[in-house]
Amino acid sequence: MLKKNSKKWLLKHINDPYVKLANKEGYRSRAAFKLLEILDIEKIEISDGYIIDLGSSPGSWSQVICKKFINNKHIKNKIIALDLLPMESIDGVDFLQGDFRDKNVEIELSKKIGLNKIKFIFSDMSPNLSGIPTVDNVRIIDIANLVFEFAKKYLSKDGFIVLKTFHGSGFSQIMQLFKLHFKVVVERKPKASRSSSSEVFIVAKFLK
Template sequence: MKGPVKGSGGRELTVRVKTARGRTASSQRWLERQLNDPYVARSKREGYRSRAAYKLIEIDDKHHILAPGKRVVDLGAAPGGWSQVAVQRVGSTDADPRVVAIDYLEMDELPGVKLFIKDFLDEDAPALLEQALGGPADVVLSDMAAPTTGHQQTDHLRTIYLAEVGADFALNVLRPGGHFLSKVFRGGAEGSLLTTLKQNFATVHHIKPPASRAGSVELFVLAKGFKGRKADVDADAEPGDAGEDGSGWQP
C-alpha cells in the first residue's frame, strides 16, 4: 500500500485501502487518513516523529511562546514531536538541556531532552520534573490525552482532567510571564479549567491549528503571561470577568 500518488496531471490521487482480514473498519479509515495526510508525509520528509509537531509549530509561529534559552516541560511527550520542536526553538543541547519530557509510553531518547518514561500522575513525577528543570519553567506543554473509549463525553472529561492536572503543575513551576499550552477536547466541561487560567494568566486563547484535523474534537488552550498563582478562586466572579462572551476564550 502506498500513500498519495501523482496522477498524470501532477495532482495527488487519494489512496483507498482494501479491506484486509482482521482489520476493523475504524482501523481502515485511520490507515487511509494516514496515507493521505500531507502532514504525515511532511513529517517523514523533515524528520519529525509525528505530525503533531506541526501543531506546535503553527501555534508558536503565531504566539511566540518558545525562544532561545527558555526552559520547557513537555507532558505526554511520546513519540517526541513536540519535544523536537521545543529543542530546536529554545536551543537545548545535551551540554545545556532546556527541555524536560515525560510519558508513560516508551519513547526513544532525543538530544537536548531529559526524558522520563513515567506516568505524570505518579505522586513523585512533578518533583522529578522540577528537579530536572534546574530552575523555573518558561513554558509547560501538555499534549496528554487519555486513551479513548469511543464515548465522546467520557473522553472529554478524562482529557479535561489531565489538562487540569497539567495546569496545576504549571502554576507551581512557571516563572512570572511564562506560558501553558494544553490539549483539550470539545465537550463543555472546561469551565473550571478556564476560570483557573484566567485568574493566573494575562490572556487565554482557544486554538485550532491547521494541522489539527478539521473533523477532530481536539482543541488547544494557550494561557500566556503567568501572573503568579492565586490562592483561591473568587466564587463571586461574574461571567464577564472571564472574557467578553463569558467563556474565557480570546482569539
C-alpha cells in the first residue's frame, strides 16, 4: 500500500499538465518540454556536427533533438546518447550504456566520432539527492564538474552546452566555472520545471 506522501506525489504527477502533454505527444517524460522551451528561447539551431545527450534515459531529450532536427540531413545518425541505465531505442540515436568516464565507453565514443569534435552537449543528469544540503551540494557540483570536463575534452570551440543543475550554496561556484571558460553563460528556468524544484539549466556557448 502506498504511503500518504507517495499517494500525494502520484496524484500530483498524474494530474500534471506536462505529464498529460508528454503522453499525448509521445514523449517519454515531461522533461522534453524543458528542453523544447530552452531551444526556443535560445534560438539554438542544430547545425552539422555530433550531438551528445548525457544521462539520456528514458530518452525524452533525445526524442526532442530528433523531432526538432530530424529533417536536417547532416544530423541524422550523429546523435549519441549515453546513460548508466538502459534506454529503449530511438530512430536516429546511437545509444551507449555505461559511465562516460569509463575507458571502454570512451573508446566506443571515440570510434563513433573519430577525430571530430562535438557541437552540442545536452545533460539532464541529476545526482541522487539526499535532502541534506551539505551532501547534495557536493554531489551537484561534482555532476557539473563532470560535464565540464567532458566538454573540455570533446566540445568544439563554437559548441553549446545545456546542463541541468540546482540552486544551492554551490550554484555560484558552478556558474563561475562556466563563465571562466565560455563566452556566453545564461541561467534558464523553463515553465515545465516545477516551481517547487530548485533545478535550473545553464546554457553555455563558445569555449574561450
